[in-house]
Amino acid sequence: MKIGVLALQGAFREHCWMLEGCGATAVEIRKPEELDDVVGLVIPGGESTTIGKLMVQWGLMEKIQDRVREGMAIYGTCAGMIMLAKEIIGSDQPRLGLMDIAVKRNGFGRQRESFEASMSVPEFGEEPVQAVFIRAPYIEIAGENVKILAMVNEKIVIAQQDKMLVTAFHPELTNDNRIHNYFISMIKE
Ligand code: GLN
Numbered sequence: 001m002k003i004g005v006l007a008l009q010g011a012f013r014e015h016c017w018m019l020e021g022c023g024a025t026a027v028e029i030r031k032p033e034e035l036d037d038v039v040g041l042v043i044p045g046g047e048s049t050t051i052g053k054l055m056v057q058w059g060l061m062e063k064i065q066d067r068v069r070e071g072m073a074i075y076g077t078c079a080g081m082i083m084l085a086k087e088i089i090g091s092d093q094p095r096l097g098l099m100d101i102a103v104k105r106n107g108f109g110r111q112r113e114s115f116e117a118s119m120s121v122p123e124f125g126e127e128p129v130q131a132v133f134i135r136a137p138y139i140e141i142a143g144e145n146v147k148i149l150a151m152v153n154e155k156i157v158i159a160q161q162d163k164m165l166v167t168a169f170h171p172e173l174t175n176d177n178r179i180h181n182y183f184i185s186m187i188k189e
Pocket of ligand 1: 044077
């Protein structure tokens with residue numbers, strides 16, 4: 001199973017290692033045509049304004065939107081989650097705008113630039129997920145068709161809509177591969 005990882009900026013290498021560890025083949029994506037034969041795409045964390053700018057520059061915006069409409073699965077972490085949102089509160093920065101969510105950038109406040117939290121995710125079994133948040137966004141509003149998978153401090157931090165998955169944190173920086181495995185199972189469905 002070939003899964004692309006958008007490699008314009010941010011923590012893409014870690015996602016590749018994680019996906020390979022789950023038995024998938026990870027390919028770094030920089031050009032639109034590289035998306036033709038992948039069944040899923042991961043958009044890593046980083047800086048969403050930079051990732052957005054580069055996506056427009058490299059002609060990736062429309063191509064990704066088209067591939068998702070054709071059935072390609074997509075998973076955004078942190079800045080990647082911001083890229084997938086229809087609404088970015090207080091910002092008109094470029095985005096894919098595919099998922100029915102409104103996100104708040106840097107939503108956990110300055111005092112909490114980065115922190116770890118343990119959360120229960122019923123979908124992943126009993127063991128809580130230990131998550132690393134780095135200047136993380138959260139989901140302020142989720143549409144009816146969005147499934148909420150986990151919350152931290154009463155904020156939505158994992159959500160899914162059809163074949164689109166988002167997490168506000170960075171699972172690729174831990175040893176817990178359940179989220180990547182979940183994404184792979186979404187593709188198989
Ligand atoms: N704060 C960043 C942004 O707004 C996201 C941070 C991250 O991806 N770790 O794009």
